[in-house]
Amino acid sequence: MPRPRVLPYIILGLLNKNGMMSGKDMISEFKTDISEFWTVSHSQLYPELQRMVDEKQIKVAEDVEVKDRKVINYVIEAKGQETLKRWLAEPITLKNDELTSLKLYCISDQRAPILQQILKQCLALHQQKVVHLKARKELLFGDELAIKANYGHYLILSRAIERESDYVNWLQSKIN
Amino acid sequence: MPRPRVLPYIILGLLNKNGMMSGKDMISEFKTDISEFWTVSHSQLYPELQRMVDEKQIKVAEDVEVKDRKVINYVIEAKGQETLKRWLAEPITLKNDELTSLKLYCISDQRAPILQQILKQCLALHQQKVVHLKARKELLFGDELAIKANYGHYLILSRAIERESDYVNWLQSKIN
DNA sequence: CAACTATATGACGATAACGACATAAAGTCA
DNA sequence: TGACTTTATGTCGTTATCGTCATATAGTTG
Numbered sequence: 001m002p003r004p005r006v007l008p009y010i011i012l013g014l015l016n017k018n019g020m021m022s023g024k025d026m027i028s029e030f031k032t033d034i035s036e037f038w039t040v041s042h043s044q045l046y047p048e049l050q051r052m053v054d055e056k057q058i059k060v061a062e063d064v065e066v067k068d069r070k071v072i073n074y075v076i077e078a079k080g081q082e083t084l085k086r087w088l089a090e091p092i093t094l095k096n097d098e099l100t101s102l103k104l105y106c107i108s109d110q111r112a113p114i115l116q117q118i119l120k121q122c123l124a125l126h127q128q129k130v131v132h133l134k135a136r137k138e139l140l141f142g143d144e145l146a147i148k149a150n151y152g153h154y155l156i157l158s159r160a161i162e163r164e165s166d167y168v169n170w171l172q173s174k175i176n
Numbered sequence: 177m178p179r180p181r182v183l184p185y186i187i188l189g190l191l192n193k194n195g196m197m198s199g200k201d202m203i204s205e206f207k208t209d210i211s212e213f214w215t216v217s218h219s220q221l222y223p224e225l226q227r228m229v230d231e232k233q234i235k236v237a238e239d240v241e242v243k244d245r246k247v248i249n250y251v252i253e254a255k256g257q258e259t260l261k262r263w264l265a266e267p268i269t270l271k272n273d274e275l276t277s278l279k280l281y282c283i284s285d286q287r288a289p290i291l292q293q294i295l296k297q298c299l300a301l302h303q304q305k306v307v308h309l310k311a312r313k314e315l316l317f318g319d320e321l322a323i324k325a326n327y328g329h330y331l332i333l334s335r336a337i338e339r340e341s342d343y344v345n346w347l348q349s350k351i352n
Numbered sequence: 353c354a355a356c357t358a359t360a361t362g363a364c365g366a367t368a369a370c371g372a373c374a375t376a377a378a379g380t381c382a
Numbered sequence: 383t384g385a386c387t388t389t390a391t392g393t394c395g396t397t398a399t400c401g402t403c404a405t406a407t408a409g410t411t412g
Contacts, residue, residue: 002368002399024390028310041370046391057260070377070390101332110327151286156277159346170335178369178398199362217400222361245408246360
């Protein structure tokens, strides 16, 4: 199996946050808000919307008022809200941590319990990472000679430690 | 077309750095050194090695001495070194910046000119990013009400600014 | 040596990614 | 209204991904 799709969850997240949206609305919000972390092409989006309607995760919003019969608006269904909730509640692991920013983006309420849960799990994960990376640096680059012989490796390992440490600090500052 | 492969370049980078390696050697180095940034399964690696032999990027190292006829060792060819060099020299953009750490990993010599070139391009890119992100935060989250209404979005945008600023500082400290 | 296990390599099927092309409704301007 | 452009949605072919199964050699233990 190829890598799992995240698109359906992001669609649910947007619809849950914003109410009614069309495909074009989603595309533009993807681009302006989260393109740093994740992108899709429209040729993935439209088939996905159809699939999700079939699965009753979302439905077409039938506005009698709307004159524009070209644009198709969608709203989230109860089943979709449950799917989203389960996705947000999935334990954060090394494998899925790249999705954490996207999950946070889907949570608008500052006091949602799931938000602090995510931040705490994320903190634990990255604290472990710092420990692991520091041990590795110690092991590999104890002497100056090793640094000179593998400078690129040394650079990215050093950077990883700083990056992760900075992230840990930030997470701690946002956890109650 | 699907997303382009990076595997061939990483293979060239490893062989260029380490000399003779087998598929299994590569797998284990992938895992220990760069699995933070990028992963492959062995079912991608072995066909790729064959393809690259066909393309004369690498060749099978015919050791008469070697007793172990199960393991296949490879070495880089002149064409492969050129391919690698061209890859490392590609301008860094928003699209390919996720590969920058992998590129650095392939450069062992601290005084290689390409290393500083990469760091400088990377710096320029992320400085722009900081400017852009700060402008967006200003625009979207000028008032406290907007923060409360979209807290997850506020969080990831704030984090992005800190992350990028930290990265910019680090890059500056490594540039001559 | 025989039998079993571990390991390095190889092959395949299902599906996700994504550029390119297609279509039809809406907008624009004469 | 007619011709042209723009845009929102839809479709397709190629190729990358990745779990799973397969194979053959090396190692190990009796």
